[in-house]
Amino acid sequence: MAWIVPRNEESYSKGVITSILYPIGVSNRNCTAPYKPSAQASCRAATFHAFHGTFGHNLLAARRISCRRPAPRLLIEDNLKQVRKLVKLDMDSLSIGKKIKYKMMATATWCTIPGFLCLSKLSSAMWLVGLLLSFLHANLFEFFFHRYYHNPKSWRFQAHAEHHVTQLAPNEAEHVTLFGASPLGILGLFAANIAPWLFTPIWPAVLVGFGIYLMLTEEIHWRAHLGGWIPAAFRKHHLGHHEFPPENYNVWLPLGDWLFGKSG
Numbered sequence: 001m002a003w004i005v006p007r008n009e010e011s012y013s014k015g016v017i018t019s020i021l022y023p024i025g026v027s028n029r030n031c032t033a034p035y036k037p038s039a040q041a042s043c044r045a046a047t048f049h050a051f052h053g054t055f056g057h058n059l060l061a062a063r064r065i066s067c068r069r070p071a072p073r074l075l076i077e078d079n080l081k082q083v084r085k086l087v088k089l090d091m092d093s094l095s096i097g098k099k100i101k102y103k104m105m106a107t108a109t110w111c112t113i114p115g116f117l118c119l120s121k122l123s124s125a126m127w128l129v130g131l132l133l134s135f136l137h138a139n140l141f142e143f144f145f146h147r148y149y150h151n152p153k154s155w156r157f158q159a160h161a162e163h164h165v166t167q168l169a170p171n172e173a174e175h176v177t178l179f180g181a182s183p184l185g186i187l188g189l190f191a192a193n194i195a196p197w198l199f200t201p202i203w204p205a206v207l208v209g210f211g212i213y214l215m216l217t218e219e220i221h222w223r224a225h226l227g228g229w230i231p232a233a234f235r236k237h238h239l240g241h242h243e244f245p246p247e248n249y250n251v252w253l254p255l256g257d258w259l260f261g262k263s264g
Contacts, residue, residue, distance in 0.1 A: 093173045097222075101218060104218060118203075126205065139213070146250075162175045177222075221251045221252075223235075224239065230252075
C-alpha cells in the first residue's frame, strides 16, 4: 500500500517543511513556522517520504529544503510540555503504547534469565568485558537495523513510516516502540544476536548486556518522544534523526553514527 499524503501548500511555503521539530514557532531568515497540526502532519510525512523516494519527491530537493533548517528547539522538557498542551495525547493510544512497551520489556527480561543464572561462573573481568562487548554489538546492530527500516523495500518500512509521520500527533504513543511487542519477534532478535557468542565463555554477560541495552534504548526512545527526564543530548540526537532521516540512526549512544556516518 502506497503512502498518500495530501500536498498542503501552507506546509511547503517559506521552508515550513523544516519545522518538524519546532511546533511552538521558529523565526529565522529562512522560515516562520507557527504550530499548525495539519501543516505539521503534512510536512512530517512529506519530509520522510521525500528522503526515501516513496512520495514522488526528489531526494535532492528534500535535502535542499532540509538544509535550511534552524537549530533544533524542541529539545528542552519545558518545550515538549508546551507542545503537549496544544496537542493532547490520546489516552487510548497512550494505553496501547504502554502495553506494547511493557510487553517488549517483559519478553526481553525473560530472555536474559539464562544469562543471569550463569553470571556467577564468570570472573569480574570477564563479566565487564562481556558487558562492554555486548553494548558495542547491540549498538552496531541497532544502527544497521534502524537503517534497514528506512529501506523502502524493508518489511518494517511501513510501520516505521508510521512512527515518523505520527510524531507529535495525538496517536503518537502507539507507534513509538522500536522493537515491537511480538514475543516471537523479540525471541528471534535475541537468538540471532546471541548465537555467535554461545561458543565463547562470556556469553552470559553478553546476553545480559544485550538485554539491558535494548530495554534502555526502548525507554530512552519513549521519553525522547513522550516526555520524561533524559539527558538533553539524547533527545537532541534522536530528534535530529526525525528532522533529517539519513542521520542519527542510533537513538542515544551514537557509536554507529560516528563510525559509519549518514546514509544516502
